[in-house]
Amino acid sequence: MLKRLPFDDALRSTVGIPRQSKLLDSSPRSRVWRVRLADRSLVIVKQITDGGDTAADADTRFAREVAGLRLAGRATGPAVAPAVIATDVPARVMVLDHLDDLGKTDDWMPGYADSLARLHALTGPGDAGALPAWSGPTAADAESFLALARSLDVPVPTGVLDELTALLDRLDPTPHHALLHGDPCPGNDLRTTDGVRFVDFERASLGNGLVELAYFRIGFPTCWCAMSVTAAPLAEVEDIYRTTWRGLTGRDVPGDLADACAGWLIQGDALVERAHRGTVDQLARVPTEDFEWGYISARERLVHRLGVVADMTRGHDHLHAVGRLSSALAVRLLQCWPKLRPLPTHDTRPWF
Numbered sequence: 001m002l003k004r005l006p007f008d009d010a011l012r013s014t015v016g017i018p019r020q021s022k023l024l025d026s027s028p029r030s031r032v033w034r035v036r037l038a039d040r041s042l043v044i045v046k047q048i049t050d051g052g053d054t055a056a057d058a059d060t061r062f063a064r065e066v067a068g069l070r071l072a073g074r075a076t077g078p079a080v081a082p083a084v085i086a087t088d089v090p091a092r093v094m095v096l097d098h099l100d101d102l103g104k105t106d107d108w109m110p111g112y113a114d115s116l117a118r119l120h121a122l123t124g125p126g127d128a129g130a131l132p133a134w135s136g137p138t139a140a141d142a143e144s145f146l147a148l149a150r151s152l153d154v155p156v157p158t159g160v161l162d163e164l165t166a167l168l169d170r171l172d173p174t175p176h177h178a179l180l181h182g183d184p185c186p187g188n189d190l191r192t193t194d195g196v197r198f199v200d201f202e203r204a205s206l207g208n209g210l211v212e213l214a215y216f217r218i219g220f221p222t223c224w225c226a227m228s229v230t231a232a233p234l235a236e237v238e239d240i241y242r243t244t245w246r247g248l249t250g251r252d253v254p255g256d257l258a259d260a261c262a263g264w265l266i267q268g269d270a271l272v273e274r275a276h277r278g279t280v281d282q283l284a285r286v287p288t289e290d291f292e293w294g295y296i297s298a299r300e301r302l303v304h305r306l307g308v309v310a311d312m313t314r315g316h317d318h319l320h321a322v323g324r325l326s327s328a329l330a331v332r333l334l335q336c337w338p339k340l341r342p343l344p345t346h347d348t349r350p351w352f
Contacts, residue, residue, distance in 0.1 A: 014085075027051070069204075099192055139165075148287070182204050208260070261312055
């Protein structure tokens with residue numbers, strides 16, 4: 001009974017009469033159905049549930065997703081998200097366009113990068129307040145990162161604390177108003193005949209698009225299926241993103257990609273799934289336990305991120321000391337746990 005299709009009379013009068021429905025796989029915080037209406041058309045019905053949160057938190061996630069989808073609906077070229085057809089606010093239900101996903105392809109990243117840039121370019125300063133500002137690393141995260149180094153007996157170079165403090169200032173989302181998806185992971189990007197469309201906007205926010213472009217380098221930090229992208233494919237997708245952004249906005253992407261990657265590195269919560277974020281200091285767990293998320297361990301994720309930041313900050317004006325510390329930490333982790341595996345490559349991404 002709890003999973004019965006939530007389709008009240010108001011939705012029936014607006015959308016149509018449901019004739020068939022199938023409950024689809026989704027996160028614990030939502031229920032999703034594919035519904036065939038009396039006119040034979042298909043829609044998606046998504047209901048935001050408590051899923052361990054308070055009712056107020058669930059209400060916030062519903063409002064955030066609807067707001068994000070409606071902003072994404074501004075796209076004048078190919079769509080970047082499903083359209084919102086109708087909502088039932090008290091029941092936290094939204095009815096969305098059904099998308100025909102084309103499924104697996106080996107060359108999935110160019111379309112992803114193009115749609116991500118088009119999504120980010122849809123909003124500007126006039127949209128301030130339409131969504132929460134992106135929530136990035138904090139001073140507590142910076143201190144946890146330094147504490148990790150000390151616990152592993154890795155010397156902290158002079159100037160690291162000052163660099164991290166300045167990094168937090170540069171990552172302040174206030175000057176930026178790109179429409180961020182919040183969790184642009186495999187499974188949330190559907191391939192259609194018109195390009196990639198993103199779904200699941202429960203964590204949508206406004207900020208600097210570089211924090212999501214950084215996913216390619218830093219290993220998809222909010223995803224259970226972390227991946228590594230290197231060499232020519234990485235250069236191609238970053239060029240596509242920047243070219244698309246420039247074509248839509250008339251200016252270069254603001255900010256420094258190295259800053260965005262360093263921001264993901266020092267966030268311990270980016271080592272665990274959403275349900276465990278904000279509960280404990282995740283970086284403090286690394287020296288004593290190697291906890292898994294999906295099929296990849298926290299130490300394996302961390303070694304990859306450390307290597308990325310070390311490579312990006314060689315000769316960097318503002319993160320040189322952070323880069324040296326990252327390199328030393330990566331070496332120490334591999335000395336302590338030599339069986340740590342590199343992240344899977346992008347061509348092994350899972351398909352749903």
